[in-house]
Amino acid sequence: xxxxxxxxxxxxxxxxxxxxxxxxxxxxxxxxxxxxxxxxxxxxxxxxxxxxxxxxxxxxxxxxxxxxxxxxxxxxxxxxxxxxxxxxxxxxxxxxxxxxxxxxxxxxxxxxxxxxxxxxxxxxxxxxxxxxxxxxxxxxxxxxxxxxxxxxxxxxxxxxxxxxxxxxxxxxxxxxxxxxxxxxxxxxxxxxxxxxxxxxxxxxxxxxxxxxxxxxxxxxxxxxxxxxxxxxxxxxxxxxxxxxxxxxxxxxxxxxxxxxxxxxxxxxxxxxxxxxxxxxxxxxxxxxxxxxxx
Amino acid sequence: xxxxxxxxxxxxxxxxxxxxxxxxxxxxxxxxxxxxxxxxxxxxxxxxxxxxxxxxxxxxxxxxxxxxxxxxxxxxxxxxxxxxxxxxxxxxxxxxxxxxxxxxxxxxxxxxxxxxxxxxxxxxxxxxxxxxxxxxxxxxxxxxxx
Numbered sequence: 440x441x442x443x444x445x446x447x448x449x450x451x452x453x454x455x456x457x458x459x460x461x462x463x464x465x466x467x468x469x470x471x472x473x474x475x476x477x478x479x480x481x482x483x484x485x486x487x488x489x490x491x492x493x494x495x496x497x498x499x500x501x502x503x504x505x506x507x508x509x510x511x512x513x514x515x516x517x518x519x520x521x522x523x524x525x526x527x528x529x530x531x532x533x534x535x536x537x538x539x540x541x542x543x544x545x546x547x548x549x550x551x552x553x554x555x556x557x558x559x560x561x562x563x564x565x566x567x568x569x570x571x572x573x574x575x576x577x578x579x580x581x582x583x584x585x586x587x588x589x590x591x592x593x594x595x596x597x598x599x600x601x602x603x604x605x606x607x608x609x610x611x612x613x614x615x616x617x618x619x620x621x622x623x624x625x626x627x628x629x630x631x632x633x634x635x636x637x638x639x640x641x642x643x644x645x646x647x648x649x650x651x652x653x654x655x656x657x658x659x660x661x662x663x664x665x666x667x668x669x670x671x672x673x674x675x676x677x678x679x680x681x682x683x684x685x686x687x688x689x690x691x692x693x694x695x696x697x698x699x700x701x702x703x704x705x706x707x708x709x710x711x712x713x714x715x716x717x718x719x720x721x722x723x724x725x726x727x728x729x730x731x732x733x
Numbered sequence: 734x735x736x737x738x739x740x741x742x743x744x745x746x747x748x749x750x751x752x753x754x755x756x757x758x759x760x761x762x763x764x765x766x767x768x769x770x771x772x773x774x775x776x777x778x779x780x781x782x783x784x785x786x787x788x789x790x791x792x793x794x795x796x797x798x799x800x801x802x803x804x805x806x807x808x809x810x811x812x813x814x815x816x817x818x819x820x821x822x823x824x825x826x827x828x829x830x831x832x833x834x835x836x837x838x839x840x841x842x843x844x845x846x847x848x849x850x851x852x853x854x855x856x857x858x859x860x861x862x863x864x865x866x867x868x869x870x871x872x873x874x875x876x877x878x879x
Contacts (some may be wrong), residue, residue, distance in 0.1 A: 466815070466852045468769075471770075472767070472770075475764060476764040477767040477770070478767050478768065478770045479769060479770060479772055480769050480771070481772070484740070484772050487736050487739040487740040487772055488740045488772070488774075490736055490737070490740075491737045491739075491740040491783075492737070494735075494737055494870065494874075495783075495808070495809075496807035496808040496809075497807070498780070498807050499806075509848075515761065537837070537878045564748075629852050636777045636778045637776070637777070637778045637781065640781075641778055641780070642780065643780070644780045644781075644807050645807055648780075648781060
């Protein structure tokens with residue numbers, strides 16, 4: 440891929456990702472409300488929330504926290520640039536983990552018991568998601584023979600989901616956790632749950648919380664991008680299929696969110712690892728057999 | 734244009750209420766009343782809250798808690814006292830441990846009377862609180878510009 444094309448796509452990502460994901464979030468809240476028989480807020484509500492958080496007074500117990508959160512946001516944007524500009528997908532996975540480390544450091548910078556409890560849950564959550572994220576990168580390598588995102592697309596004549604159905608199932612499963620939808624008692628769940636108040640974000644005030652939200656939007660854009668990558672091939676028309684697939688997964692997550700309201704983190708850990716080992720593990724095994732025979 | 738009033742996040746604290754008003758506050762978030770349509774989120778965290786909603790009177794044990802919660806909320810912020818007990822102390826006013834309404838420890842902006850306060854009047858109070866929240870935000874922005 441030409442350097443100029445890479446730069447244009449990366450620029451589009453930086454500008455458009457928060458707008459698109461924010462709107463999806465707004466529609467998500469509207470659809471969830473309708474599913475529960477409520478009217479729901481405006482679709483622009485996530486943007487109102489973000490703007491308000493930036494306008495609030497800034498209080499903090501430890502100034503290091505702000506630096507950590509800025510690093511979290513910067514690294515998350517960097518991970519997105521690496522992904523959307525078509526570089527190494529393995530590097531994307533590692534960059535996301537490094538960004539998440541800064542979130543952990545930010546939440547432990549203050550000594551609030553809610554933050555500490557949230558950090559524990561956040562670590563459990565990372566433990567249940569990371570194996571699958573890494574395996575997805577491995578899966579793409581086995582299917583396309585490269586870790587490079589632009590080469591994965593250019594070298595595939597058919598959508599890679601044909602070789603990687605197990606990886607896709609496993610990845611969609613952990614997305615529920617990554618989008619902070621279910622379980623309800625994870626570190627900073629979407630829902631008004633009072634057990635750990637707001638977990639890792641409990642001590643983050645105003646603009647700090649706004650930056651964490653923004654970083655989460657950038658992360659969601661990468662995750663939807665990976666969903667799309669399962670469907671992309673060297674035919675440009677496959678982009679439509681990728682967008683449709685991302686929207687289907689988005690809707691599926693809303694349904695899961697509204698039907699599994701009482702799932703707890705213990706079940707999350709067991710299920711996430713179970714699905715990773717069974718779906719992705721079996722898929723990996725079959726791919727290896729095919730490779731050995733061909 | 735400021736859109737700050739479109740996202741008022743609410744923190745609910747139960748003083749020494751009989752839980753009558755608390756049930757009515759929770760009723761506001763159910764499908765029948767749905768306060769989320771105004772952008773209201775019921776948050777459990779004072780650091781993310783814009784509107785502090787108190788039910789029940791203030792007693793010697795929770796006076797410090799209420800003060801601390803109020804101080805942890807970043808500006809601009811609005812306080813709403815819901816129910817007769819939070820307004821004046823109500824039927825518990827003469828009890829040895831009761832100091833009185835919420836305004837004995839922190840400044841209260843909106844009073845919502847009623848025993849128990851009905852969801853309609855609570856929503857009315859929240860909407861008035863949201864208008865005041867917008868005014869306070871504008872005043873804060875003006876004082877920062879000076």
